[in-house]
Amino acid sequence: MAESAGLDVFFVLVGAILVFAMHGGFAFLELGTVRGKNQVNALVKILVDFAFSTLAYFVIGYSIAYGVTFFHNAATLSGGGAGFAPQGFSLVKFFFLATFAAAVPAIISGGIAERAKFWPQVVAAAVIVGLIYPFSEGIVWNANYGIQAWLEATFGARFHDFAGSIQVHALGGWLALAAVLRMGPRIGRYGPNGRPFAPSSIPWLALGTWLLCIGWFGFNVMSAQSVAGVSGLVAINSLMAMVGGIIAAVVVGRNDPGFTHNGALAGLVAVCAGSDLYHPLAALAVGAVAGIIFVKGFTWTQEKLKVDDVLGVWPLHGLCGLWGGIAAGIFGLEALGGMGGVSFVTQLVGSLAVSAYAFAAGYVLYWLSNRFAPVRLSDEQQRRGADLSIHSIGAEPEF
Template identity: 80%
Template sequence: MDTTSVGLDVFFVLLGAILVFAMHGGFAFLEVGTVRHKNQVNALVKIMVDFAFSTIAYFFIGYWVAYGVTFFMSAADLSGADAAFPLQGFALVKFFFLATFAAAVPAIISGGIAERAKFWPQVLAASIIVGLIYPFFEGIVWNGNFGIQDWFANTFGAPVHDFAGSLVVHAVGGWLALAAVLHLGARTGRYGPQGRPYPPSSIPWLALGTWLLCVGWFGFNVMSAQSVAGATGLVAINSLMAMVGGIVVATIVGRRDPGFIHNGALAGLVAVCAGSDVMHPIGALLTGGAAGGIFVYCFTLTQEKFKIDDVLGVWPLHGLCGVWGGVAAGVFGLEALGGMGGVSFFSQLLGTAMAAGYAFIAGFALYWLTKRVLGIRLTDAEQRRGADLSIHSIGANPEGEF
């Protein structure tokens, strides 16, 4: 029975890892549909290469930073011969699952810095993020490192609650992206006397990216339980309600703009991650709806008033909606509002501020150093030519371009 139970958990977490891995295709196509045609190849390549380097960084360094676990032993020991590792390689599929989360952070950043980032410097920055910056905070929230969660529990009655990563993944990724975008500056021709907004190159590709992300998100959220016994339909229904809430509000507030609508779904899903296991479905609907409004309003404010050229709007989508999700878990997770309880509003508020502040400061330092040492921005001429030809020497439709 023990072997069967472990085997079910291995399969459960493996399926979750595959679903989240598929989300990286969603990140890729969302970016492909949003950037100009001359940058589509670069968008596809960045997501795949970042995933590979991120996995290596997380395998050798990041997972140890977060959880104190290394893989420098025999395959037999890793599969359960060593008492420190569960049977049937459960620790290995858990690593796979969490690695797909870790690699989502560079995928988030990729959308913000699109069309003007040098290739190898951004790959190096992504590796440092997944090897050191991300797992440091991941270990604090999800592994109780340094006793910080104990302090929250003793001070406010509950630790910071982040079931599936509104803070650990999305807020951290979004605020790191803001730092990167500020260092990179706007794309050539985006602002100024002759500046203009660049419309998406392909709404169908953008929509495909959103659908892939939405489908995979149910693995992202539901399978964050990391065991069959811990899985609950509450997470699934809350994810669904938050997603549709984001769509509805983004449709109304965004005046039926397809970009806002498709990103509204993602905004709702980002926000519900933290409290998806403790909210009532109505609370999840309200959380997702508010996130849809936050994205539409803050995307416009960022692009037009602040003139921050965040191409896919990843700071509003992941950074701000992730922050909202962290706080919302401390509101709609309360028993008084129909939630499961076990959360503290003040823990959520302070923990959310900690996530955003840590990520922005670490990201600002990292991209400042990368900028000074290697340079991170394509030249104006390279940007006009497009990242596809400037970096990869091939366009999205080679046969039709020559």
């Protein structure tokens, strides 16, 4: 028994470390996409957002989602009291889930890059992870408020989101859309003399993608949260969805390196929800559709809607995550080679409901923020760059 508990602690700890490393991927993906005068800001805010998000989740958020608080002595927390598993398993579970929760502000950061003040956005991140995120997390992953039971009784199955296509990615993407709309475009992006801004570094952008892809196998596979529950099916489906996203994005995106690297992420976002259900060929298809959604969605958002979503986080996380939640109700069915136990109607209703909740909550949050503590940098600060305006140092101080 003790050996099994120790294995589970180590298993989930490794998963937490892998997902924590993904935050470096978020940072470098943003660093490579933004202009050179905003690179330092990209690195600092991802790290600081993670710190404040973890604190908010520890003090408030985790108790909202799971009804567990950490205001006990160390002996109790490490397994000596009711409600806490042996050898500190409950603590590494918190660490693992905290890295998921903190991914949401990292997603939003990419959407509002180059024009967000530092401390107002840190506060917004803490509110999101302390209040907005755990409310839906408790419903999706802890069956709070009886909503999952109602879905099962009404439509024949509970809402299935194994590793967070909806609860992490769609929620983050739709929150980001609200933030981007409330904040408005960067100075010089649109208008009579408006222009697209080229990425500062394709190599840094690519490094961010590689870090995210590597960590994603911890994100998905270790969502089993026990050695006994782990499945190689999740690993191969994650791989195939990533491959499908890359292939679709490089073809549809006409070999554009930004589209190609983000295509890998699109496939991985979409497969999270049903990665424990799909046949590998279904995962390939889910990832390929996501790659197309990202390429078309990014172009449509930027050029037609004129929404200045810098990293394309709404199409990448919001739309591909929404597709992933719905796809679990299609390709997860036994008739299509899946494991079964899902309902298309439940997946559609749940996916749309969480996405709508995220957009509404984000719109209210950033409306309040703009009213009492505006998040947007001034035009002059944007021209100067967030690095010098906020941190008083550039990415290459020697030069």
